Amino acid sequence: MSQGKNVQRTLCIIAVGSALFWSGLGYAMDASDAPEVITMDSLENHYDPVEFNHLEHTEMAACTDCHHHTLGIPPTNESCVKCHENSPEADVLSCGDCHLTDRFGIEALATLDDPQLYHRGTPGLKGAYHLNCVGCHQEVGGPIGCEDCHTMKDAGKKMFKAGKYAPVSKGEKGGH
Amino acid sequence: MKNKIINRRNFIKGGLGGAVVASQLKGKESQAAGAFDHYPDSMGVLVDVTRCVGCRSCEAACNQEQGLPEPEKPFNDYSVFDEVHPHGGHGREERRTTEYNYTIVNKYNVPGVDHPLFRKIQCNHCLEPACLTSCFVNAYSKTPEGAVVYDPTVCVGCRTCMIACPFYVPTFKYGSAFKPRIMKCVFCHETRLKEGRPPACVEICPQEALTFGKRTDLLEMAKSRIRSNPDKYVDHIYGEKEAGGTAWLYLSPVEFDKVGFDVHVPHEPVINFVRDFLSIVPMVLLIWPALFTGFHLLSNRKDAKSQHDEDNQEV
Amino acid sequence: MKQVVNNQKGLISFILMVQITLAFGMMLFGFIFQAEWAKNFMVGVGMIKPMHTQVDYYTYIKGIEYLMCVYYFMTFPVFYMFLSKKKKK
């Protein structure tokens, strides 16, 4: 994936999670309506933002591979069909609209107290990305190493004890 | 639960004799049956082995959060998975938690699975912790939030907790002569869990292989994952029953022993194995004095008789 | 000389026995008549309190059991000595 090579930043670069942009759209979409590049920066603490070439991926995968039922296309998964067979196109489209950034925050966990809630195991945004991306990349042979997509920032290197923070001595490991 | 406590206290304070008796009996019934509620709102983590990709982010985050010593190799060095770890000719080959790391991810190449599987190890934070019950200075406690925490200021360094832990979790700072202590995962209790935040490893995990939540919710989630993907998971939640239940729960795509879990861990709290002896103790303490004094009186009947004849004041 | 010592021992053990009997009597009285202070006492020493885990429960019951044992341990010799003395005819 040679992202960043022929990227044309004519379209606005949208940070994921900006529901505002999509909320006004009332018509069925196809791939051409989608943004070309999406910048993902939810791991900005440790990694530089990732420029996700959306356009390129629309050529390799079906929309529903990522946007499960939100496009108005009937789902195929048996358990989804039970409820969503006739679900119309969703108001929201971006991943961050359903997949919370702060998945394990107090508020997010409190929503589980609602016994009516069906989708209890919805992964957070980071989880959704990685589960989907890495899962697919494993199947099609895309890059799966962390640093294949993410460039580590200084803070990341500090945490991973990598780069200039790499351990010099062999640590103080005894025989145990 | 809080309501329950308050209710019970109110009953008592209310001074209604009947209410007191009722609440006592109620408490007695539930406790005698061994039905303890285990802090129903306590938190846990669901570890999904199918999701883990072995990025070691959790190890790195833990090291930073807990201020642990520098590792031998950077955390993005994946050669550690293939290292063989002999301890000077002895010791287990697999990596395990040590006094330098509270958590470890190990790689398993399972026959029939086309990609390696990874398993995270750390303290499972039992509902009935064996370390706690084996500790003779009460250095461990189970917090209402679900963590099993350790107090180094009272620890004597007897290491019985390491004998008792069915998961081989606690480790000891053998290298320290003056300030040794037990080292083990504390669920980030002080820095995070207390405030309701997930531990560092959960927060960093990119794959959401670690799901943080109330243990009761997690069990439900785990069951629904198994139900909706019966081909993907083995129908077992490791930690639901193991050692009487643990706060950390695991789902695996293959039989658990193939990814390094000890499947022989008994499905009841370790204290159940010790209970028999513990109940004997007060009986010995209370019965032996009279029993053996009685034996003495019986076996020295002749002496007693002659003494009695001489002078019944002397014993 | 020895006689005096024995008499003293007898007196001490008698006083102790009386005290123990009184203590038990008070408790019994309190429990039978559901006296407020008996409840307060039970809450105070933790005889009535919520338990969440079996391990905490064991720490608690064992603590009380061993205290009772220690108490009995101190009483038994006194009891035995008291038992062994006969009034001089």
Place this chain on the structure above:
Amino acid sequence: MKLFTNNKQEVPIVDHCKPDGSKWSITEKLLLGLSFQDYKKQFFRNPFNWAFIIIFLIGTPILIERYLFGLGTVTHSSSDYPWGLFLGFGLFGMVPLSASGFMLGTTVELFGRKDFHPIERLALLNGLLGYFFAVLFLMVDLGMPWRLPYPMFVSLGPAAVLFLVAWHVATYLSVQVAEVLPSFFEWLGWLKGKRAIRSMVLGLTVSGIILSTLHQGALGALFTYAPGKLHPLWLSANFQWIHFFCSSIFGGLCMVIVVSTLIKKFMAWRCDDHFLETLDNLSLGLAKGATLAMITYIVIKFVAIAHDKEWAYLLTGWGQYYLLEITVAVVLPLILCVWAIRNDNATVVRFAALIVVLGIIWNRLNTALICYNWHLYQEIPHWKEVAITVLVYSSYIITYRFILYRLPIVYEWKGEK
């Protein structure tokens, strides 16, 4: 020692008064009536002392290393094997061999079998020293030995088995000190103290039985914390404590037989005629008691296997090892003892007792080390761990000998009692 046996007139002190009627001073009593020069001479003449000197020269620096640089530098104790030789041998091995104190205390004081009196004090001393050095081994092994009183006074965890061990060792050690004190008071000439202890003897003996029962049992019960780790054949959650208690009975009795044999062989000058004359019969008597415990032990060990339905394990390699242990350590000495008792053969009894003593240590090492983590890997103790163990055990022997030389343990005090 040659000095004593060769020159009969220098037979060591058994009385407050010298042959000329004047009193021995404490220093003279300590030096066994020898001049300092003579004492030194006899000390270096003894080859055992040279062995001890070598052991101390090697062991002491290693012991200092342990306290300066931590357990990690001298042991192979690890996260998988928290307990090594110090506890496996020093605590679990030495304590059952020290059950002799309460056994003979009970026999003589409680049941009034005065015929065992000549060996009672030896049994009490054996108990005291065994426990004391077990505590020393514990002090070597504990991570923070300076916190030893914590479980008693600072932070109490009453549900723990080790809590019982701590309290029982502490109280039983005091009881045993009190039980051995009369011989010390005789030697010192402080008869008031002796009388005070004698007046409590029944209480002390009964406390001894209680504390021993629970303490020997608690050491066994410690392993019930590791149901998944210790091999099932060596672990019976229900009966472990009684296995340990029962085996400590014949272990303690046989230890007295072994020790008395060594005393008769190497320290005959110190024994009085009464001790030497009755020893054969007493050994047979002790062995008789031991056989009762041994045959019980064999049966309850198999009842435990039946109880946990572990017969299938007997067909494995571990099972063969288990049967080997039972056969060599218990069945064989049982047969020897029975034959010897029926034939009044004290020599064979002594040999059998030695097997039992080694067998008890073997069993405790099996439980604490060899069959622990049976599904993981085997741990081999560090050589420095062995050196420290030998060092502490040597101190045990030296202390034992030091006391036997002086206090009226195997001889009757001739002065006023």
